Amino acid sequence: MIAAKGYAALKVHDQLAPWPFERRAVGAHDVQIEILYCGVCHSDLAQINDEWFPGIFPMVPGHEIVGRVVAVGDQVKGFKPGDLAGVGTLAGSCGKCSRCREGQEQYCAEGVVPTYNGLDKFRDNLPTYGGYSDTIVADESFAVHISEKLSLAAVAPLLCAGITTYSPLKHWKVGKGHKLAVLGLGGLGHMAVKFGLALGAEVTVLSTSPKKESDAKELGAHHFVVTTDPAQVAAVSDSFDFILDTVAAPHDFDLYLSLLKVDGVHICVGVPPEGIHVKAFSLLAGRKAIAGSATGGIKETQEMLDFCAAHNIVADIELIDIKDIHTAYERMLKGDVRYRFVIDMATL
Template sequence: MLPAKAYAAPAANVPLAPFDFERREVGPHDVLIDIQFCGVCHSDLHQIRDEWGAGIFPMVPGHEIVGRITKVGDHVKNFKVGDIAGVGCMVDSCRTCPSCLDGLEQYCETTGIVGTYGGTEKETGRPTYGGYSNQIVVDEKYTLKVSEKLDLARVAPLLCAGITTYSPLRQWKVGPGHRVGVMGLGGLGHMAVKLAAAMGAEVTVLSTSPNKEADAKELGAHKFVVTRDKEQLKSVRNYFDFIINTVSAPLDLAAYLNLLRRDGTMILLGVPPEAPQVHAFNLIARRRRIAGSLIGGIAETQEMLDFCAEHNIVSDIEIIDIKDINESYERMLKGDVKYRFVIDLATLNN
């Protein structure tokens, strides 16, 4: 076993603290990654509070991981020592169901995915521990190649926020001539703006906060609509081909569905605490659709990383010491971050 250091939540709703544990040995198909940076996702907060249930504690969060490979198994084909690599939200799946065979492992139909943290390793039965740690052992099939051309700290959030927004844009073939609305300008929303704009779409940020307009335009948005302003909202009725909804707070979907053109689609990425209510007429009247999307498969995540390297797209971040992780959660709840906290894991040794 490999000794490892991390920060972990000892139990639900208990602040994170230093934690020593053991990783499995590097198997024939595994790589060992010395973690350099790990993004702080809002789902980390949900899980350490056990708001989604079935949490495994102690819990080491973190699924936006980048670092350098320091060891490879004897049968590893696609990586070598010294490569920069990334790990996203999953480290395994059944590998044999139709979704896995289609490269859509995130929708694994047999066992479900093995989460990078909060899951159970299939071979050992031990809990998986995430990226708020100094190293991680991952099967090469669930490991991503990361370009050294980009700032690694700013690449880390691409492994969740990036692929979560890239996948639906690709699934619905968003490109030139499309009008895309982005609801919410946070970790997910700011990536949706950058990616949709890079794909050639006209991008409008839909926000309750007028003071975010300058930031939205700087990120690449072409238009900005203050949704609390009835006249501004009216100006984009029946306007959008797609709306990327990143909001996890309760809201009235009807007002936003009316912004879709005929055959328009709202894609849900956020998870509100209560199920939204929608009157069927809001859909029927314009043959509109509501859809959902979950992260992306391994091949598509690699495609996203390559696309971002080609177009020089990275996340806007604030780097933090790991000792400040609990404070960062409080700031995240207040929206006091542009747009993603990223932990510098070198600070784990301080």
């Protein structure tokens, strides 16, 4: 076993605090990564607070993990000590079902093993612990390569916020000639804007906050619409081919569906607590669709990271000391971050 140290919630709703624990020894197909930075995702706080399902405690959050390989198993072929590497939301899958064989591990028929707050059911059935820690051991097939060209700290959020927005844009082939609306301008939304632009779409940001217009334009968005202004909303009725919805708060899906063209698609990547409620005619009148998308598979995550290296795309981040994690959570809930907190693990 490998001695590790991290920050953990010992029980539900607990404050994170230093916690020593053990990682598994490096197996034949494993890589051990010294964690240098870990992004802070809204889902970290949600899982500490059991907002989605009962958690496994003690819980070490964090699934936007980047660092440097320090050891590899004797059967590892894709990594060597010294390589930059990352681990995202997935730690394992069955590897045998049709979805896994097609590179869609995130939809494994047997259920994925999450990077934290899960049981490693395909290995030892022990709890998984995330990236608010100094080291992690991962199967090489669930680790990704990171380019030396990019700021490593700013790459960390790409492992969740990045792939969560890149995957649906690629799946629906969003690109040149399309009008893409990005609903919400936070950690996910700002990545959706960057990817939409890089893929050649005409990008509009939809937001309830007029104050975000300057931020949207700074990111390169072509247009901005305040969705609490009826005149602005009316002006973009029947306008968009796609809406990428990053909002995790309750919102009016019927309103946004009215902004889609015939055959338009409203793609949900946020998780509203009250679910999705829509009137049937909002879909029928225009052959419109509501779709959902989770994270991407490992092959697609590597594709996304390579795309980012080629287009010089990283997240806009604020680097924090791990002792300030709860202040960061408070600010995150208020939307007071542009656009993602990242923990400097040297402060652990």
